[in-house]
Amino acid sequence: MPAPIERYIMLFSQLGLSKALLDTLDQLHLTTPTPIQTQAIPPVLEGRDVIGLAQTGTGKTAAFTLPILHRLAPGKPAGPKKARVLILSPTRELSAQIAKTVKDLGRKLSLRSAVVVGGVSIRPQIKTLASGVDVLIATPGRLMDLIEQRAVSLNEIEVVVLDEADQMLDIGFMPAIKRILAMTPATRQTLLFSATMPKEIRQLSDRHLTDPIEVSVIPAKKTADRVEHSVMHMQPGAKMGALASLIRDRKGERVIVFTRTKRGADKAAKRLEGDGINAAAIHGNKSQGQRERALAGFRAGTVPVLIATDIAARGIDVPGVSLVVNYELPNVPEVYVHRIGRTARAGAEGTAVTFCAPDERSLLRDIEKMLKVAIPVENAPEGTYVDALADPDGDFAPLNRTQRPRQGARPQGAKPQGQGRNRSGNGQGRGKPGGGQGRKPGGNGLGRAPAEAQGEGKPAANRHQPAANSNRNGEQPAAAKPRRRRRRRNGEGGQGAGQGGNQAVARG
Incomplete structure (x- = not known):
């Protein structure tokens, strides 16, 4: 284990990176590696397979990008319809963020990179891949489309990176990932990074990684440092009023609000706009252009509030997000960790506020059990009102009834006796x-x-x-x-x- 390395490595110059990369880091005013970079870069440079356990915001993208660029620089460029490195990520936003890191860190290197994701036309992507690329960043679904159209071949891949592997498992990408890995050479180097390690990811690593080194910087409480947590108990109809009041109290700050569903995100943004608060929704049903415009406005500060679903929020690396609001609690406790990882990034401080309705208290207990701490209770902000139109169409997601049925709900398959179509x-x-x-x-x-x-x-x-x-x-x-x-x-x-x-x- 390379854990003892962090005791004496204090600068990037001590990690064995090339001069071109070190000059670029100096220009970016980056001199000291983060813990995950300190532990992961040396074994990756050695060609070892690596499993990295790290939350978002810990610098893990640079932890695999820097040694990969170091390896690629002196090599032979990729041939037509070929790629040398494949980086798989679960979302468009995360793919774009990785591509930006690759471009920023490789500015002094003559390497070609490309991003292939869904939601945009496939024709320009086919054209880009025709001449070959050194680094290919892709979402699994679009990559499979390109492979089926014979626009790219993976038989010369030297390194495969699985970023946010647990999230790709949640989305249902695991069958595609297994097919993709089977198309790459057996001699490849494989790097797997994840915030959590469910058994399916562990099984994947056992099968597709060779004698991997495991590095971890997950803190004991599994939450980002310097995040202040609190929970507000309220009825569902009071949530929108509490959200509007909370945002007004923190005027001028960047806020990310999480809902369970896409329609719920759209509806929350619309209700906030009605209250005079500029907000934008981002989720899988939005086009790539809409998502990029929403993120651009959020980064620029013209749109201070971003309403997001859990999937779309991956890859949102915006500095200065001071508040994360869990408008609805996630069904899976680990998702809470990913949500609050949007704030307190790069050493900054942040706040996470959770709105908990009576039927969500069991989800709150699951989160507290995972964190091994009770989240402090806070009163709803002043000015909170009960919104009679909070959810007239049932857009906000109910609890997963297959796991937590409502009180008095009939068993699945049973039909009530009465009138109408129940016969x-x-x-x-x-x-x-x-x-x-x-x-x-x-x-x-x-x-x-x-x-x-x-x-x-x-x-x-x-x-x-x-x-x-x-x-x-x-x-x-x-x-x-x-x-x-x-x-x-x-x-x-x-x-x-x-x-x-x-x-x-x-x-x-």
């Missing part, structure tokens, strides 16, 4: 053509089937249960099938109005 025993539902009032042959003129069809005296069935006269496999006896089909053609059975039980056969 319970009383048969008073709205009908489809051929099943209106008085139209049902054999009915009583009220759109109801006779008592025998309504299943009176029998428990109401549902479409997940076999009919009473069915066999063990839920199939009707052979003799009943022709009659049932004829009645459906005549509009008497099936889903007509007033039918009872589970599509009961009218016998009147």
Whole structure:
């Protein structure tokens, strides 16, 4: 383990980097490496596979970029439709941030780099790759599209970097990553960086990394240093008023607000605009141009509030974000760590405020259990109002009902007994053509089937249960099938109005 290295390495000049890179670092006024850079750069320079555990904002992008550029500089340029280094990231924003770092640190090197992500036209990307690139930064989905169109080949890749591997797992990119790794040479160097290490990522590293060195700078509490945490308990309808009041109290500061859903992010931005607060939403449904404009306004300070979903927020490396608001708590505790990592970056201080509704308290307990600390409770800011229009359309995400069902919710698959399309025993539902009032042959003129069809005296069935006269496999006896089909053609059975039980056969 290279952990003891940080005791005596104090400057980049002691890490063995080339003079061109050291001159660039001097121009950028960077002289002292961060802990993750101190631990990761030496083994990467040696050609070792590395697993790096580090939060966002710790300098891990430079930790793998610097030694990679050092390795590439004296080598042979990539050929047509080839790449020498592949860096995979989960989002467009993070890909753009990595590309900027590569460009800034490699300004004195004659290396070509390219970014390929979704949300934009694929044709310019195909054209760029035609002549080959030294460093290819990509999201897995778009890279697979380019591979299928034979726009790029991975058979000469020297180094593969998996950045934010846990987030790529959450998004569902793991099958694509495994396919991509299988297309690269077995002799490649592989670097894996992640804020957490779930078992799926551990299994991936065991299979695709060779004798890796593991370096870690995750603090004991798994949160960014110098972040002040607090939680405000309130009803859902008070959250928008509390958010507006909190932002007004911190006028002039950059604020990132997290919601669970894309529609929720759009709605929060719209409500803040209605309160006179300039805000922009960023999520996966936005075009690349919209996302770039929102981030540009946020960086420039013309848009002081950014409303984001968890996926889109990866790669937002904007200095001076002083406040992160969890408008809705995340379902996965580790996501809380990623959210608050947007503030207190590069040694600055920051604040994280969480709005907790009564049905989110179990999520709060999970976060506190992970952090091993109780988050201090704070009163809602003055001026908080109850917003009657806070969520009229149900845009803000409810809790995951498969994990935390609402109190009194019925089991999955069960259908309530009653009216309408639930087709319970009383048969008073709205009908489809051929099943209106008085139209049902054999009915009583009220759109109801006779008592025998309504299943009176029998428990109401549902479409997940076999009919009473069915066999063990839920199939009707052979003799009943022709009659049932004829009645459906005549509009008497099936889903007509007033039918009872589970599509009961009218016998009147």
